Amino acid sequence: MNRLAAMATFVRVAELGSFAAAAGRLGVARSVITRQIAALEAHLGIKLMVRTTRRLTLTAGGAAYLEKCREILDLVESAEADVMADSLTPRGHLRIGVPLSFGLKRLAPLLLEFARAHPDITLATEFTDSQQNLVEEGKDLMVRITARLQPGDIARKLGTSRLQVIATPAYLARHGTPVHPAELTGHALIGYIHRGVVQPWVFRIDGEVKTLDLPFRLQANNGEALAEAAARDMGITMVPDFVAEDFLRERGLVTLLDDFSPPDLGVYALLPSNRYMPHRVRALIEFLSRRMTCPASDPG
Numbered sequence: 475m476n477r478l479a480a481m482a483t484f485v486r487v488a489e490l491g492s493f494a495a496a497a498g499r500l501g502v503a504r505s506v507i508t509r510q511i512a513a514l515e516a517h518l519g520i521k522l523m524v525r526t527t528r529r530l531t532l533t534a535g536g537a538a539y540l541e542k543c544r545e546i547l548d549l550v551e552s553a554e555a556d557v558m559a560d561s562l563t564p565r566g567h568l569r570i571g572v573p574l575s576f577g578l579k580r581l582a583p584l585l586l587e588f589a590r591a592h593p594d595i596t597l598a599t600e601f602t603d604s605q606q607n608l609v610e611e612g613k614d615l616m617v618r619i620t621a622r623l624q625p626g627d628i629a630r631k632l633g634t635s636r637l638q639v640i641a642t643p644a645y646l647a648r649h650g651t652p653v654h655p656a657e658l659t660g661h662a663l664i665g666y667i668h669r670g671v672v673q674p675w676v677f678r679i680d681g682e683v684k685t686l687d688l689p690f691r692l693q694a695n696n697g698e699a700l701a702e703a704a705a706r707d708m709g710i711t712m713v714p715d716f717v718a719e720d721f722l723r724e725r726g727l728v729t730l731l732d733d734f735s736p737p738d739l740g741v742y743a744l745l746p747s748n749r750y751m752p753h754r755v756r757a758l759i760e761f762l763s764r765r766m767t768c769p770a771s772d773p774g
Contacts, residue, residue, distance in 0.1 A: 478550065480514040481543040483507060484522065488540050489567045489596065491530050541612065548752040564757040565594035571608075571616040575697050576635070576741075577601045579716050580766070581617065588761050595754050603695065608746040614755050616744045617762075619714065621676075621737065629742040630759050633766035636738050637676075638718045639730040640701065641710040646728070652710075655679060655734050658688055662709030664700050665690030675712050676736040683737060701727070714739065741766065 487496040487507060497504040515522050522536035532540060551566070572581050578601065589597050600613075608616055619635055645662075652658050655677045665688070666673045672693055674685045691709055694700050697717035704711040705725045721727045743759050745751060751759075 475510075475513045475517060477514075477517075478547070480510045480517075482547060483510045484514055485540060485543050485547060485567070487511065487523070487530070488532060488536070493525070493530070551752050551754075554753075563594055564592050564754040566752065566754050567596045567598070568615070568754055568758060569598045569600075569611075569613045570758075571600045571602055571606060571611070571613050573617060573619055574601045574603050575717055576619060576714070577617070579720075581762075584762060584765050587765070588758060591761075592754075592757065595757075608744065614746070614752070615758065618742050618744050619739050620742065621739050623740075623742065627742075628745045630745070630763070631740055631742055632759070632763045633741040634738040635741055636715045637712050637736050638715055638732075639675075639710060639712045640718050640721060640727045641704055641730060642707050642725075642727055645704075645707045645709065646730075648707075652730060655684075655686055655731060658686070658710065662691045663688050664692045664694075664703045664709045664711035666697070666700060666712075667693040667695050677731065677734040678736060679734060 483496065483500070486499060487493055490496050490499060493504050493507050493511075497507045500507070511522065518535075518539070520535045521533050522539060524531045524533060547566070572585075577599070582599075585597060585599060589595065605618070606613070606616065608614075617632070618629075623629055649661060652661060655675070658675075665675075672690055674687050676683060676685050678684075692700075692703050694703070697713040700711040701713050701717050701721045703709065705721055705727060710730065718727070718729070722729065743762065745755070
């Protein structure tokens with residue numbers, strides 16, 4: 475038995491959830507897949523999978539072995555990538571997490587483009603704003619937008635995002651247009667809340683970055699919800715540019731306090747700290763970094 479080949483087959487079956495699907499993806503007969511998994515189980519002395527006519531389920535031992543197989547195969551791929559970088563085709567399964575709004579607006583089209591360009595990669599994307607442990611969640615990469623990385627984060631910068639203060643002309647006509655951050659206190663403000671804590675607004679004032687603790691009339695943990703409230707004349711909010719752009723273009727909102735714009739946020743690819751970077755992960759990071767820095771025109 476070729477143990478590495480059997481491990482790769484086991485990983486593919488587990489990821490696709492089907493012997494037939496794995497056989498089709500690998501271009502072999504289903505009987506070949508069955509024999510490899512049976513040989514692997516005989517070698518290990520445990521059942522890796524419970525198979526019925528309707529579904530395939532990993533045993534506890536199979537689930538633990540799956541993660542070890544992924545690590546081993548990633549190491550093998552990384553070793554090959556170091557010496558075959560120009561010729562190695564990215565392949566395998568990618569599990570990534572992306573922020574909800576940014577993921578839908580900016581990343582989803584790019585991820586589809588990446589998947590189309592790399593047919594040997596299967597891509598599983600979770601859209602979530604929650605911060606997760608990459609190792610515990612079994613993810614290869616997570617995109618995070620932040621002004622400050624946490625100590626110990628392993629990250630590659632993909633690009634930047636800008637925060638914008640927005641409101642409707644109707645709201646400003648009724649309540650006045652603030653021309654300095656200090657004038658925000660008298661307005662209805664709509665703030666972002668994260669893990670139960672309302673996030674303060676940050677501005678550049680007199681050449682310094684200053685944090686303002688402001689009273690927020692409304693709070694939400696999603697930028698689209700904040701911008702929607704502002705679009706309904708409920709007040710002034712601060713959201714990232716990828717959220718603001720549609721509301722500025724289509725809903726008639728305007729930006730405020732542009733001369734006091736806070737420092738840009740970084741868009742980062744966070745990586746597990748305990749693993750080598752597989753070639754498929756490196757390929758995705760390089761693709762996103764290239765496309766986010768120099769986006770191509772829509773092919774229509």
